[in-house]
Amino acid sequence: MTDFDVVTRDHVLSAIAEHDERGVDAFLTVYGFGRTSEFLLHHEDTTYDATAILGVAYKHATGTAASRRRLGNGKHQVAEILQALDFETTYVDTTALAIDPATGEWRDVADVGAEEARDAWAEAARGVLIEVAGRYHALITHKELATQVQNLTGIRTKQMPHYWIGDVLTRVAADCDKRDEPLLAAFCITADGSVSSAYGPAVLTATGTAPDDADDHAAKERLKAHRHFDAADLPEGGGVPALSDKLAATRGRERKIRHQEREIAKCPVCYLQLPATGVCDNCA
Structure with a gap:
């Protein structure tokens, strides 16, 4: 330092x-x-x-x-x-709602209104996600982000994050698009390591185009954001897009299972595996 x-x-x-x-x-x-x-x-x-x-x-x-x-x-x-x-x-404790938030006192969503609350959370989320983008291959979960934006704004809700964090991230994505920035919403993942079902619609709302694979799209957006926001420890050459470790492991297991389950063509005479030509080299 x-x-x-x-x-x-x-x-x-x-x-x-x-x-x-x-x-x-x-x-x-x-x-x-x-x-x-x-x-x-x-x-x-x-x-x-x-x-x-x-x-x-x-x-x-x-x-x-x-x-x-x-x-x-x-x-x-x-x-x-x-x-x-x-x-x-x-x-500010990032893992639980603080006794005293950054603003000094708590307000409930019912007191400020849902729209004002979500706008405030989106503004706070942008700052948190920029911090995440500043660390190469860093990620943040929906629960962690939901906790932090409540602590930072002093606006809290009894609703579970999955009811509202998607809308907050959609607002963040739209704001990034207006600024001509990579989509910071890509850094927020669920407990299984994947972006949520709200990510694709958020991209569509922000850019007009829905991604074919939301997680692959998010990985590429994260790399763009690392470069844009000058991430620490960014490798020479600019780094590579990456899925979360958990999702990468899950997809690896799925590929292995698909490979194992793939039907193997065998020669009807000697029962050896047939080559790509379909003609048994042993019996030809």
Whole structure:
């Protein structure tokens, strides 16, 4: 991780001021960050992406921003550095709904409306998925994403994720298409390692074309996104598309079974397997 000893409190305040001037979405886009799903910085009743703020504070100190790649996986160090400069940071548990969300208090979907809630979740999901895209061959499950967007927005629901996460991902996909970006929804998978049944319709809604094989399409979109968002550890040559490990193993087993079950043509005289010509070499 980059040496941040050169960063002072004033540099962080300058990064915060730049964030406020640009607006959150433009700020994160310009510097290639997604919203962190773990550490948040609090300043004057406003919540910021701790990783992005520190990365841009480094620019104010040195002239060059510290990218996601340079920050690496040192998110705990990000929090420690900011705390040492007398800033408040909080950790957001990505596996369960927090006691206190990033916004400070919970609101229920019934209080804000389903459309507003899903728009907010889609905006938060974009940031989370950009973070995932920044790690080569990383993935996130529907359950994990559903938990994170609720924690980040402070809007919660008692509905199971499968009732609404597909619609949220459709909104994310449509937004990516408008931005001429790879479809970030491709990073979200089910427990069996496959994209959900909502992925194909989401692609159709966003692009006008339905994929023949949703998982193969998603693998290619993920690779495009890794390249677009400058993924850490991207191999020389740009990497390769990949299914999730679980789905790849499942498809491998299915291919093996199909091969084993394939009827083998045998010579009616000597019972040896016939070659592709259909003429037994032994009996000819």
